[in-house]
Amino acid sequence: MKKTKTSKRISKAEGKRLLHQMQLIRRFEEKSAEVYTETKIRGFLHLYVGEEAVAVGVIQALDEDDYILSTYREHGHALARGMDPGAIMAEMYGKVEGCAMGRGGSMHLFDKNIHFYGGNAIVGGHLPLAVGMALASKKQGKKNVTCCFFGEGAAAEGEFHESMNLAALWDVPVLFLCENNLYAMGTALKYTHSEQQLEKKGPTYGIETATVNGMDLLEVMAATQKAVDYIRKTGKPYFLVCYTYRFRAHSMFDAELYRDKSEVEEWKKQDPILQFKKFLLEEQLITDKEIAAMEVAVEKQVQEAVDFAEKGSWEPVEDLCRYVYTETQGS
Amino acid sequence: MKKTKTSKRISKAEGKRLLHQMQLIRRFEEKSAEVYTETKIRGFLHLYVGEEAVAVGVIQALDEDDYILSTYREHGHALARGMDPGAIMAEMYGKVEGCAMGRGGSMHLFDKNIHFYGGNAIVGGHLPLAVGMALASKKQGKKNVTCCFFGEGAAAEGEFHESMNLAALWDVPVLFLCENNLYAMGTALKYTHSEQQLEKKGPTYGIETATVNGMDLLEVMAATQKAVDYIRKTGKPYFLVCYTYRFRAHSMFDAELYRDKSEVEEWKKQDPILQFKKFLLEEQLITDKEIAAMEVAVEKQVQEAVDFAEKGSWEPVEDLCRYVYTETQGS
Amino acid sequence: MSKTITLTYREALKTAIREALQKDERVFLMGEDVGHYGGAFAVSKGLLKEFGPERIMDVPLSESGFTGAGIGAALAGMRPIVEIMTVNFSLLAMDQIFNNAATLLHMSGGQLNVPVVIRMGCGIGRQLAAQHSHSWEPFYAHVPGINVLAVGTHEDARGMLLSALESPDPVIIFEYTSMLNLEGDIPENAGAVDIRKAKIRREGKDLSLITYGTGVYKSLEAAEILEREGIDVEVVDLRVLRPLDEETFLASVAKTHRALLVEDAWRSVSISSEVSARIMEKAFFELDLPVERLCGVEVPIPYPKHLEDASVPQVQDIVDRVRKILRP
Amino acid sequence: MSKTITLTYREALKTAIREALQKDERVFLMGEDVGHYGGAFAVSKGLLKEFGPERIMDVPLSESGFTGAGIGAALAGMRPIVEIMTVNFSLLAMDQIFNNAATLLHMSGGQLNVPVVIRMGCGIGRQLAAQHSHSWEPFYAHVPGINVLAVGTHEDARGMLLSALESPDPVIIFEYTSMLNLEGDIPENAGAVDIRKAKIRREGKDLSLITYGTGVYKSLEAAEILEREGIDVEVVDLRVLRPLDEETFLASVAKTHRALLVEDAWRSVSISSEVSARIMEKAFFELDLPVERLCGVEVPIPYPKHLEDASVPQVQDIVDRVRKILRP
Numbered sequence A, B: 001m002k003k004t005k006t007s008k009r010i011s012k013a014e015g016k017r018l019l020h021q022m023q024l025i026r027r028f029e030e031k032s033a034e035v036y037t038e039t040k041i042r043g044f045l046h047l048y049v050g051e052e053a054v055a056v057g058v059i060q061a062l063d064e065d066d067y068i069l070s071t072y073r074e075h076g077h078a079l080a081r082g083m084d085p086g087a088i089m090a091e092m093y094g095k096v097e098g099c100a101m102g103r104g105g106s107m108h109l110f111d112k113n114i115h116f117y118g119g120n121a122i123v124g125g126h127l128p129l130a131v132g133m134a135l136a137s138k139k140q141g142k143k144n145v146t147c148c149f150f151g152e153g154a155a156a157e158g159e160f161h162e163s164m165n166l167a168a169l170w171d172v173p174v175l176f177l178c179e180n181n182l183y184a185m186g187t188a189l190k191y192t193h194s195e196q197q198l199e200k201k202g203p204t205y206g207i208e209t210a211t212v213n214g215m216d217l218l219e220v221m222a223a224t225q226k227a228v229d230y231i232r233k234t235g236k237p238y239f240l241v242c243y244t245y246r247f248r249a250h251s252m253f254d255a256e257l258y259r260d261k262s263e264v265e266e267w268k269k270q271d272p273i274l275q276f277k278k279f280l281l282e283e284q285l286i287t288d289k290e291i292a293a294m295e296v297a298v299e300k301q302v303q304e305a306v307d308f309a310e311k312g313s314w315e316p317v318e319d320l321c322r323y324v325y326t327e328t329q330g331s
Numbered sequence C, D: 001m002s003k004t005i006t007l008t009y010r011e012a013l014k015t016a017i018r019e020a021l022q023k024d025e026r027v028f029l030m031g032e033d034v035g036h037y038g039g040a041f042a043v044s045k046g047l048l049k050e051f052g053p054e055r056i057m058d059v060p061l062s063e064s065g066f067t068g069a070g071i072g073a074a075l076a077g078m079r080p081i082v083e084i085m086t087v088n089f090s091l092l093a094m095d096q097i098f099n100n101a102a103t104l105l106h107m108s109g110g111q112l113n114v115p116v117v118i119r120m121g122c123g124i125g126r127q128l129a130a131q132h133s134h135s136w137e138p139f140y141a142h143v144p145g146i147n148v149l150a151v152g153t154h155e156d157a158r159g160m161l162l163s164a165l166e167s168p169d170p171v172i173i174f175e176y177t178s179m180l181n182l183e184g185d186i187p188e189n190a191g192a193v194d195i196r197k198a199k200i201r202r203e204g205k206d207l208s209l210i211t212y213g214t215g216v217y218k219s220l221e222a223a224e225i226l227e228r229e230g231i232d233v234e235v236v237d238l239r240v241l242r243p244l245d246e247e248t249f250l251a252s253v254a255k256t257h258r259a260l261l262v263e264d265a266w267r268s269v270s271i272s273s274e275v276s277a278r279i280m281e282k283a284f285f286e287l288d289l290p291v292e293r294l295c296g297v298e299v300p301i302p303y304p305k306h307l308e309d310a311s312v313p314q315v316q317d318i319v320d321r322v323r324k325i326l327r328p
């Protein structure tokens, strides 16, 4: 295991782009919560607020051809990957214009064009899929990486163990990206894992492993770049544990009985967006005015997403049985 | 991880008792194979020949109150635990006099009186049971240990990971006893585990771990004693990996295409029974005459088991639906 | 007649858990988020404080592991209540349930009892989409060696767990999360219920609505609407999905000569299939009309409300179908 | 008419795998012991040598992991054949099959195809006792999004895999291990078969025996015995357990007016339950007698031969039951 140090060199344009992405995620999530309370979105809604540096930092290191799989807490990953905010919002409204025709909702965002494979709501269930996709790449002689996001809670499932072992046995190019936000719903890390330093597990599969401060965008970027470089060079799997924290409840149903407000406040001091803003300002890579303008732009983008969703249409009930079998098959 | 050194001190009586147990297992297995070819035993039959030092060495370190769970390759464990050879043979014949009324056959030996809980044929499926039994002991304030035998192949299943984690999280007195015989059916260790030194896995759960030469009875005894002492003292789990080898095919259906005869021959030089005999003779704890007498006695014991099974009776077909629900319940 | 009290389905469930914990030291509750979080559906909220972490055990995400551990603890003399947060995740524990809990008694020739109770939240209707809206009652009902209960009423929410804990054999309890906030009346002294028999929830003579789970109140509501039109249906709550109490529903059919089977699970190879097949075998000559089924539409449950609603029988669907059957 | 050849069910399966591997580079076989061991049932013996370890992949004991990996590989453009050694172990992979393979197309709004083929050895009759004798066909047949095939004849052993690999959606194939050594005749040029239709394996007019898997040859044998007594039964091989081809069996019942459903799986909530329910719904007025079922006895399968035999319908049981139905 290695702790990665970042070089902290970055262009103005890149700085802005990255800040923009994080802010977009933040505002998109806040707006989603609002719209949820208006009962426009239903079902489960898991927000990513506080963890933005992970999605943005990791995904910027990936290429267009790379595959991404995520969990039910995946809006941030989808946005960082460049999925259209309108298509996501419409999906959460359940409209046909959504990225999955409205069939999936918040937990099941899919967009094959940008290689975004969910939105998977069975904890740990997508890890084997990721290994298989990476195996396909290997067999096909493709050079792309499969990046699989999951929480520290998922790492307790048997499928984590099986997937790590298979990936290492087969030498397939998969990045196991663990977002350790210290809680699995209301279950703290110490109740989930007998060994809380999850990074210790990687080497027992012979998998190259690192940890990174997931609240620091630049560190995440550097760590991921290193991981991805390694994977592309060797074709082997890599395990990266990002230490992070969710500022909001697990889902909209959560009364947060299991943690103190003060703990949350403490973590908020490390807000990845505030930190990165500060960095950009200090390095004179952005001005306050530019930040203000960006906030307005983001606000507009999010509102446009909502408007798009509002204007969207409902799939006719007669189509209920579509997408059960492939339609060309006619079965 | 520690390699355990044995003190190699042992009484005459004990030496004989242990040799007797190993020989009984060996001859019982050979006889089972014979009877199988006569089609008296059917279904799967997994022999333990070559691994006797593990069952005998481990189980002698356990108390009467301790719980034992095993796999489908469990005749050796059952015999070492003191299960009646006749009841085992009758079980394999499918007779009512069998230890499970003949309902289970070779893969499902059970005897509640001696706390022998199977005979489990789903690889890895009994590991969670073992953790639960140990949890019950803890809750009940009992001081007994639960000993769970499984193969190195089983350690690839997700349930291994989940069980190790749960046992460590809950601090329950379970001995995870891995019989690493280098093959899972025809799949060599290197195709099963990306990290072949399984003992490396224990510490990543915070579980005390050791390895031992499973072909050497005295070493197994010493290592197990240490493990059991630790568990009784701390109430915590322990992971012991025994390196061993099966001299015969995986089951009666196996053509052994996956390993060279020469490899098997090489391992046979480490035959645990030959080695232990040699040790006893060298230490003058036994005489050739005594050994010869013991062989005759074992032969008789095994033949009696077969006779008992032969004489046994078939359960009436009318009783087919018994043991589906507890009978007092009347459902 | 004893006094009745009004409480939610959730409160009924919780009261039963509390009573079970108070009554028998061997009982403990284990499951994901049952403790610190208060239960995914707030059913066990407050119990950790009341009973402590030995009796209310939070477990990691490892459905196979902790369900198997519950089975093991039952083998060794405890009376665990294993909560699998929702039935959807029970696929991960099915090997433990079917290969261990359901078979150990048999494989051991009658030596080993497995008095484990496994509760699962289940049902459709909260827009949770395809991976979180399964109705696996048909799977569980297929397997001998286990008892399978569906909690369709407040009375059963209050009583079934207590009865299940008396069973020497494994019991699976389905609790319907869409009903948690629903209020109902039960006798103040309500407690254990008979978990071998189906129950006639409403007598009627024109047709038997045979159902379970969320189908019970839906069918009762439909029955009321139909009553106003002079149609008098009987509502049979199967309650026990395994072993099925065919006596009760066959008697109902023998009386009404017509049956409509209602359930949320997908239609093919469902509980209704079995009920229909049994009526075919044992009450064929009683039938005035073929038995019909109104089940879940065979599609992974879609997220949007209008499609989700269309996937499972609604009160109006029941009413319409009964009308069509009786007044074609 | 083309020449026929004689071969075992095992050879037919193997020939199909070989042909699939030769025909399409995207195809590979993965499973426990498919390579070095030669396949638990020697079905893939020799293929590792012929095709190399990239096409014939031995995998560790991790049913969920490798089945999920097969699904993932299918998502990414390959055509994996996943072998789950026996259906018994498929409980460990069910989450992958039902929550991923069966639902991804739907959850993604039609974007993602999962062209994976999952083969499993299955069936009763080799004295493998309770944990190794499951018949999970009813589970798989319950779930929309997958196609489920039962290989009841040599023709299908030769052809079903090839057809399955043409499907853009997941296909589960049940192969019956008790039939592996059985010889049968098939046309020399046999290949892909229609995997949407049930098939009449023998025409008859007095009663329809509707069955699948090991039930097919058993029913054909029973039919021959009955023929000598002047009873002329039709044998319907369902073949496709999901989606069921009801047209074929309803037509058969419309012709014979009587049906006996035969299967090894436990009776409650079985394939036969569903077939019976459909006949009830769609051919009730064609029936001269109630449809009967002859299924597995509801007990975990016991080890001893006489009890195992008594647990599933035998040829003689079929004969006896048909006699009883037709000549009460």
Ligand SMILES: Cc1ncc(C[n+]2csc(CCOP(=O)(O)OP(=O)(O)O)c2C)c(N)n1
Binding pocket: A073, A121, A122, A123, A124, A150, A151, A152, A153, A154, A155, A179, A181, A183, A184, A185, A250, C032, C061, C063, C085, C089, C092
């Ligand atoms: C197999 C399974 N078990 C339980 C759940 C319910 N559940 C949803 S999210 C969650 C916590 C997951 O925690 P973690 O993996 O740390 O991810 P996080 O939500 O913290 O991002 C649980 C228990 C589920 N969806 N799937």
Ligand SMILES: Cc1ncc(C[n+]2csc(CCOP(=O)(O)OP(=O)(O)O)c2C)c(N)n1
Binding pocket: B073, B121, B122, B123, B124, B150, B151, B152, B153, B154, B155, B179, B181, B183, B184, B185, B250, D032, D061, D063, D085, D089, D092
């Ligand atoms: C879950 C499961 N998968 C596959 C099998 C088939 N099987 C039986 S034994 C075995 C090999 C197990 O190897 P190991 O754990 O090393 O034990 P050993 O037989 O070597 O003692 C396999 C694959 C099974 N019984 N259960």
Ligand SMILES: [Mg+2]
Binding pocket: A151, A152, A153, A179, A180, A181, A182, A183, A184, A185
């Ligand atoms: Mg987490």
Ligand SMILES: [Mg+2]
Binding pocket: B151, B152, B153, B179, B180, B181, B182, B183, B184, B185
């Ligand atoms: Mg082994």
